[in-house]
Structures are given as structure tokens and as C-alpha cells.
Amino acid sequence: MSQGFSKSSVGRKILMALSGFFLLLFLFQHFLINSLSVISADAFNEVSFFMGTNPLIQYLIQPILLFGIIFHLIMGITLELKNKSTRPIPYAMNKPSENASWMSRNMVITGIMVLLFLGLHFYDFWIPEIKTKFIEGNMSGLNESGELRFHEELLHKFTDPIRVGLYILSFVFLSLHLLHGFQSAFQSVGFNHRKYTPIIKKLGNLYAIFIPLGFILIALFHFHVKIRF
């Protein structure tokens, strides 16, 4: 019996990259929807209602997303534990910054920070959603005054300066994670090309900086609006 794909070092890095690609796509659509909250409260409500109640998204895409997150997390930690065990005696003098970026060497740290944020995010949004929809059985998406409730709930979460601060900090860690992760995923699936790889690296840097920055600006916008009025 030969070594299974998902047991091999190369197979695992390919799987890690594929789940990473999936999460990149997810993050991008999440960003697009969040942007709507700045442009139009009604549009944001409509899209949120669709995403929150469409059966395909709720019962097919959402479980895949959860699986993707858990897979990326468990595989990442499994690989890290294995990697940590490969050098029982450390170097007395080591200069890792001479040949590799901080981001590439600390994916576990930035990943765990993003995971902690996801905990808070689930507590803030996902768990209340599940409670309203599936425990209380209220699939209408309406608040007590009969309007769509999503934009109002979003604003409510961005009133607390500590939460906004944590939110910003988390997206800085996400940015650091993506600065390595985006281009690394392409390398892992074997996409390395003299002509295209420099473009992918630039694109990766743009994504890693501007998408998290976008999330931060949206949060600050709502926080600022809330203070002003």
C-alpha cells in the first residue's frame, strides 16, 4: 500500500492551499456585501436576507464554508506540530530574518489571531443568527417594527470602541496572514511561472492590504456615523 495523498507532505500542502483559495473567495464576497452597508442600508438588508434565508446558501454553501475553515485550521495545526518536532536541538545562533519574511515564518500566530477573532465574530453574529432562525424559528428577517433587521444589527455591534479596536487589530493580523498566504497557495498547487508569478505576488499584496483595509474602513465608517448622530 502506497502513501495516501492526504497523508503525504506534498498532498497536505496542496489541500492547505485549496482550502486557502476557497477562504479567499469567501472573504472577497463577504467584503462586497459589507461594502453595501456603507452605500445603502436597504441593499445591505436585501442581500443579507437572501444570504441568510436562501436554502442553497444556508444548507449547502454554509456547511462547506464551516468545513473549509475547520479543515484549514486543523490541517494548519497538524502541519505545524509535525514541523516543530523536526528540529529537537535548536540552533544556538539563528538568523531567520536573513532569508525569509516574518509573515511567512509566523502563519500559525497570525492564523490563531484570526481564529480568535472568528470566535468573537461567531459570538456576535453567527450564533445569534442561528438562534433567531433555527431555535426561535423566525425566518422572516424582520425586527419588532416589521423592518429588515440586518443593517440595524450591524450598526449596533460597531458602537463599542473596544469591539471596533479588536476588529481592526484582527484585520491587521489577517492582512499579515494573507501577505504570505495568497502567493503561497499558488506555489503550493504548483503554479510558479517566470512570467505570471511576479503578477500573482503583486495581486496578492494588493488583496492582502486592501481587502482587510476595506473591512476596517467600513467598521470605522459605521463607528464614526454612530458617534456623530
Add this chain to the structure above:
Amino acid sequence: MNMNLTLKVWRQKNAQDKGKMVEYKVTNISDHMSFLEMLDVLNEDLVNKNEEPVAFDHDCREGICGMCSLHINGEAHGPDRGVTTCQLHMRMFKDGQTIYIEPWRAKALPVIKDLIVDRSALERIQHAGGYISVNTSGNTQDANAILIRKSDADKAMDAASCIGCGACVATCKNSSAMLFVAAKVSQFSYLPQGQIERKERVMNMVEQMDKEGFGNCTNTGACEVECPKGISLEFIARMNREYFGAKIVSEK
């Protein structure tokens, strides 16, 4: 200009010994010397004092054999780029400097004595697939009789320039041997002679690499920077493609 240096050298009697860093002073080191010549001076001193000389690997001393190793001041083959330790000049160091000299550190490359590590794990990976089948019954075909695209021949040569020194493993934070294995897989994959065992080669070599206890690649790129032969990360991507392509149709 001649230099006086403080060396902190890893001393370990044998594979079982715990080992420790020991401090030595060397004086009158010419900046034209290679790093290994500086160690020769140290060993002359030690022999004259009836002490055990420091054991280190070396052979050709012209950067092609892959025998010399050494983690020098926190970097594989020292602070210079694209050179092995025998090609590292003492002019890279300053008078009065302290230099840490350690063996490659990886569970898969255990220390035999002092600065010498056992690199047979790399050999076993090579045995698992780093070869081609050639008819040797007397009518062996001349390799040059098969035309090869120039760009493919160049790439194969780039990959084949890996000397198997182990710097990639030593410098990788995960002790991953992927750059070495990728070079060995790639050099044959570009050539017509390498096609027969192409799929089995990559699967068997990756499996052996994992069995030897090397870590996983996280694409930090440190190996490419420290490699004395400039082996590119492109080859790791190529190995990943080769592996995926082989595994997906494999019946085993």
C-alpha cells in the same frame, strides 16, 4: 589584513554524546583564507596543544562536491550568498568578531561527531527514485542521439546542479527537504530518459522524504536564498505538479 576571532564551536564526541558549544580563539587569520582554511588553522592549534581537532566534513574545497556544511553565525554556509562553506571568504568577517559554528540541525540529519552530520537520509531519498533505466546490454544508445529542446536541457541542468549538501534542510524552519527532492525529481522530468519512471519517481521520493522525518514546506523561501547552487522554488512547484499528476491517476 589579519584578524583575531572568537569561535563558538559545537563539540560532540559521538552520536550519543549530549554535546556543547566550546569557545576558541584563533589569531592571525588572513582575510584571503576560506572558512575551512580558518578551521584548519584552529585544528593545527588544537593538535599542537594535544587536544582533539574539530571534526568537519570537506572534500573538493571548490564548491562542487556538497560535502562541506556548517551553520555559521545563524546561516547555512555563512553570510555570503550562492557559495558553499569552502568558498566562503574570511573577508566576510571583521576583526574581533565572534562566530558561531554549528552542525546542520534536523532530526533527519543526526550529528555523528562535532560538526559532521549523517546525510544518508538524502541518499535514501535518491535511492527511492532518483535514477533512470538504461539498457546496458552492449547496445546502449548514446544519450546525445535524442534531441532535447534547449530550454528543457537548461532547466534540467539548473535542477541537476543541486549538490545535496543539505543547506535547504538546515535553514528551513520546518527542516523540510523539499528543495533537494524537487531538484532531484525535476532534473529527470525534463528529459526523455526520465519519462519511464516519471510517475513512480515523484511518488516514491516524496514518500521516502516523509518517512525520513523531514518537515513540511510552508513556502518561506529560505532554502532558495541559502542554496549554494541557486536552486529555484520553481522546482518545488514543479514537484507539486508532478506529484498531483502522478497521484491522481495512480492505481496504487
